[in-house]
Every structure is written in C-alpha cells, then in structure tokens.
Amino acid sequence: MRFAILASGSKGNAALVEHGDQLLLIDCGLRFKTLRERMAELGAAPADLTAVLITHEHRDHVVGLAAMARHTGLRPHMTRGTAHQLNFLADDFIPLAADGEFELGGLRVRPYTIPHDAREPVHYQLAAGDAVLSFATDIGRSNDYLLEVLGRSSALVLESNYDPLMLAGNPSYPASLKNRIQGGRGHLSNDEAAALLAAINRPALLTVVAAHLSDNNNRPELPLRLLQESAGRSGHMPAISVCPQGVPLPWTELP
Ligand SMILES: [Zn+2]
Ligand SMILES: [Zn+2]
Numbered sequence: 001m002r003f004a005i006l007a008s009g010s011k012g013n014a015a016l017v018e019h020g021d022q023l024l025l026i027d028c029g030l031r032f033k034t035l036r037e038r039m040a041e042l043g044a045a046p047a048d049l050t051a052v053l054i055t056h057e058h059r060d061h062v063v064g065l066a067a068m069a070r071h072t073g074l075r076p077h078m079t080r081g082t083a084h085q086l087n088f089l090a091d092d093f094i095p096l097a098a099d100g101e102f103e104l105g106g107l108r109v110r111p112y113t114i115p116h117d118a119r120e121p122v123h124y125q126l127a128a129g130d131a132v133l134s135f136a137t138d139i140g141r142s143n144d145y146l147l148e149v150l151g152r153s154s155a156l157v158l159e160s161n162y163d164p165l166m167l168a169g170n171p172s173y174p175a176s177l178k179n180r181i182q183g184g185r186g187h188l189s190n191d192e193a194a195a196l197l198a199a200i201n202r203p204a205l206l207t208v209v210a211a212h213l214s215d216n217n218n219r220p221e222l223p224l225r226l227l228q229e230s231a232g233r234s235g236h237m238p239a240i241s242v243c244p245q246g247v248p249l250p251w252t253e254l255p
Pocket of ligand 1: 056118
C-alpha cells in the first residue's frame with residue numbers, strides 16, 4: 001500500500017491511496033483541473049481512480065466532487081448524512097455505515113466517526129496485511145474511541161490545525177470562528193495532536209504526517225517540533241513530516 005496527499009488544509013483536501021489494482025481518492029476538495037494536475041505530478045490520472053471516499057460535506061473536502069463524479073462516472077462512498085447535505089440522490093452515491101468495515105480489492109476500509117461540526121462525518125482507516133493507514137483530520141477533540149481506532153495505525157495522517165497563541169492573537173478571526181475552531185467539534189491544535197500521538201505511539205507506528213495545517217494560525221515547524229518532542233518522550237520515534245498546502249506530498253510506501 002502507498003499513499004500521497006494532493007492537498008491538505010482549509011484551501012482543499014484530497015489524498016490518494018493505492019493498493020494492488022485499487023486507486024482510491026479520499027475527499028475531493030480540489031477543482032477538477034487542479035485535481036488532474038496534481039494527480040499528474042504523481043503519475044496518476046482521474047481515469048485511473050477505482051473508488052472515491054468522502055469524509056464530510058465541508059467545502060474544503062468536496063468542492064470538486066460533482067465534476068469529478070461526472071468525469072469519471074464513479075459513485076462516491078459517503079454516509080447518508082453527508083449525501084443529504086450535498087443533495088446527492090440515492091442512485092448517485094454508495095452509502096456507508098460509520099464504524100462498519102468493507103473491502104475494496106483486498107483493501108479493508110473502515111470509516112470511523114469523527115467529532116466534527118458536520119452532519120455525519122467520518123474519516124477512514126485502510127488496512128492490508130500489516131499496513132494500517134489512518135487519516136485523522138477535522139477532529140474537534142480526541143476521545144477513547146479515536147485512540148482505540150488510531151492506535152492500530154502503522155501510518156497516521158494527523159490533523160495539526162493551529163497554534164493556540166497564533167489563533168488567539170489573530171485579529172482577522174472573529175470570536176465565533178475562534179470558538180468554532182477550538183471547540184470539541186472543530187479542529188485539533190498542535191498541542192492536542194502531540195498529546196494524541198503520545199497516547200497511541202507504539203513501535204508499529206512508522207510514519208506520521210501532520211496535516212490540515214491552518215495557513216493563518218500555524219507554521220510547519222511548530223507541529224513538527226511538538227510531534228517530535230511527543231514521540232521522543234515516549235521512546236519510539238516514527239518518521240514525522242508535515243504536509244504543505246500548495247504542493248502534493250509524494251508517495252509514501254507502507255511496508
Ligand atoms: Zn470540516
Ligand atoms: Zn477540513
């Protein structure tokens with residue numbers, strides 16, 4: 001199994017997962033033209049996609065979804081709640097049950113519930129053999145269920161949205177938006193991501209990618225340092241990197 005990130009953050013989210021003859025797109029928060037360009041940089045094309053998994057209805061995750069579905073003929077997988085918010089008709093999507101598991105060509109897919117201010121949001125864990133890849137963004141707070149799900153990961157794409165001081169001091173964010181971001185159904189701060197990593201860090205965890213960074217309230221070196229410190233304290237150091245917004249994160253192969 002290998003994965004790549006096409007975009008991550010409030011300007012758009014999309015990732016690729018490849019295993020055997022499967023090529024999955026997770027979220028489609030890029031306009032179709034940009035999606036095609038960024039896929040091409042990674043040696044792929046929308047026509048190669050075999051399935052599309054959607055997490056929730058927020059614009060930064062679905063802005064290119066309708067065009068992508070039209071061009072590829074694929075019916076995206078999503079919860080009924082997400083489909084309802086997006087006005088997708090029953091024939092136009094494949095409904096999935098949060099916390100159920102299904103298989104796509106040898107890849108076990110587990111959508112799991114995330115605490116986020118959308119109708120019925122999920123994120124995805126994908127497993128094949130010992131490789132267990134978890135995406136965990138758009139999470140207001142950690143909880144025991146998340147720790148249990150994410151604790152199985154060998155690779156983890158983990159939200160590190162904001163630095164609390166930068167957010168608090170940002171004059172262009174109204175209080176209501178600050179409260180939403182910091183709330184239990186908003187986004188994880190760098191500190192919260194580091195605490196989550198400390199709680200699940202095990203020798204099986206090989207790779208951590210900090211993702212969904214705020215352009216305005218974060219700097220890549222902040223989550224990098226906090227996640228490294230967190231891993232260092234627990235005595236096991238996975239490879240830690242940060243996903244930039246504007247360029248694709250190239251393929252990472254999972255053993
Ligand atoms: Zn969201
Ligand atoms: Zn988001």
